[in-house]
Amino acid sequence: MVTEHPTGTAADVLCEAAGFAELLVLGSRGLGRLTGFMVGSVSLGVVARAERPVVLVRAAEQAADEHEPDPAGVPSAATPFRPVVLGLDIDHPDDTLLDFAFDAAARRKAPLRTVHAWPEPPPSFYGLSGGAELHDRLEREQASLLSQVLHRWRQKFPDVEVIEASRCGNAAQVLVNDARDASLVVVGRRIRSGALGAHIGHVTHSAMHHIAAPVAVVAHT
Numbered sequence: 001m002v003t004e005h006p007t008g009t010a011a012d013v014l015c016e017a018a019g020f021a022e023l024l025v026l027g028s029r030g031l032g033r034l035t036g037f038m039v040g041s042v043s044l045g046v047v048a049r050a051e052r053p054v055v056l057v058r059a060a061e062q063a064a065d066e067h068e069p070d071p072a073g074v075p076s077a078a079t080p081f082r083p084v085v086l087g088l089d090i091d092h093p094d095d096t097l098l099d100f101a102f103d104a105a106a107r108r109k110a111p112l113r114t115v116h117a118w119p120e121p122p123p124s125f126y127g128l129s130g131g132a133e134l135h136d137r138l139e140r141e142q143a144s145l146l147s148q149v150l151h152r153w154r155q156k157f158p159d160v161e162v163i164e165a166s167r168c169g170n171a172a173q174v175l176v177n178d179a180r181d182a183s184l185v186v187v188g189r190r191i192r193s194g195a196l197g198a199h200i201g202h203v204t205h206s207a208m209h210h211i212a213a214p215v216a217v218v219a220h221t
Contacts, residue, residue, distance in 0.1 A: 004017075010042045011041075011042050011045035011046050011049070014026070014042070014046045014050070015045075015046055015049045015050050018046070018050040018051070018052040018054065019050075019051070019052065021052055022052065022053075023052065023053050023054075023055060024046070024050060024052055024053070024054045024055070025054075025055045025057060026042075026043050026046060026054060026055070026056050026057070027056075027057055027058075027059055028040070028043055028056045028057065028058055028059060039056065039208050039209055043056060043208075044200070044208075047189065047200060047204075047208065047217050048189075048199070048200050050219060051191060051219045052219065053100060053216055053217065053218045053219070054216070054217045054219075055184075055214055055215065055216045055217075056208060056214065056215045056217070057214045058212055058213075058214070061214065062075070063077045064076050064077045065213075066081055066082055066108075066183035066184070066213070066214070067079045067080065067081055067082060067183070068080050068081070068082055080109065080110065081108040081109065081110035081183045082110065082181050082182055082183035082213075083105075083110055083111040083112065083113045083163065083181065083182055083183065084101060084104050084105040084108060084110050084111070084112050084113070084182065084183060084184045084185075084186065085112075085113045085115060085175070085178055085179045085182040085184070085185045085186070085213075086098070086101035086112060086113070086114045086115065086185075086186045086187075087115050087171070087175040087185070087186070087187045087188075087203060087204075087207065088114050088115065088116050088146075088149070089116075089171075089188070090116050090142075090145050090146055090149050092190075093149045094188060094220040094221075096218060096219075096220040096221075097186065097188040097218045097220050098153050099153075100186060100216065100218045101114075101186040102153050102156070102157040102160055103157075104184055104186065104216070105157075105160045106157055106159060106160050108183060108184075109159075110183060111160075111161040111162070111163055112160050112161070112162050112163065113163040113165055113178060113182075114146065114150060114162060114163065114164055114165065115165045115167065115174060115175050115178045115179075116142065116145075116146045116164075116165070116166045116167070117166075117167050117168070117169055117170065117171035117174040117175065118138075118142045118166065118167075118168055119168075119169075119170075120168055120169060120170075121135065121138070139166070139168065142166045142168075143164065143166040146164050146166045147164060150162060150164065165178055171203050172202055172203045172205075172206035172207070172210075173206075175187070175203060175206070175207055175211075176206060176207065176210045176211055179207070179211045179213060182211070182213040183213060183214075184213060184214050184215075184216060185207055185211050185213050185214070185215045185216065186215075186216045186218060187203060187204045187207045187215065187216070187217055187218070188201075188204065188217070188218050188219075188220055189201060189204050189217050189218070189219050189220070190219075190220060190221070191219050191220065191221050200217075204217055
């Protein structure tokens with residue numbers, strides 16, 4: 001372990017340190033596993049700027065919290081890991097994000113639940129003749145697209161059990177719901193700067209605030 005005491009603002013120092021690391025881990029004031037994180041301005045600033053993966057860990061998180069309960073119903077580090085959950089945009093799948101998530105699941109020998117959300121059609125859609133059948137077809141098409149994206153990664157990581165979850169609904173809420181039993185949640189952040197500066201994205205922002213498991217934010221182009 002190496003301890004340093006650099007000078008400068010916390011966000012600047014941490015972003016600089018992240019540039020020389022494979023992974024940056026930040027603590028976050030926790031509100032409890034059912035409530036999620038309180039993410040401060042330093043963590044938000046670092047996540048928005050760091051180009052290395054950043055993992056947010058809730059205060060008082062224990063190693064056993066990432067594992068399945070034992071026969072008595074108590075989390076135990078001796079039991080298998082809970083699933084790793086990946087929030088994936090199949091319109092813009094990124095290799096950096098997918099590789100991080102599959103590798104994390106492989107290291108834990110845990111299932112990887114890949115969550116893709118697609119928007120609910122407008123109410124007028126269901127008024128059409130055969131609306132239910134059209135919805136079913138759309139559901140199958142979205143599930144098929146997710147499978148196509150994951151096919152290469154299943155071959156690269158054959159020992160990882162992959163659970164494909166294609167859901168209709170708001171992407172942020174779908175991910176939060178699917179992450180309730182996660183040991184780790186992996187989300188992406190596109191590296192881009194505009195007139196208003198770096199951008200985290202609403203799904204990643206929601207994951208940071210409302211998911212109680214550790215959240216890994218992986219920056220990608």
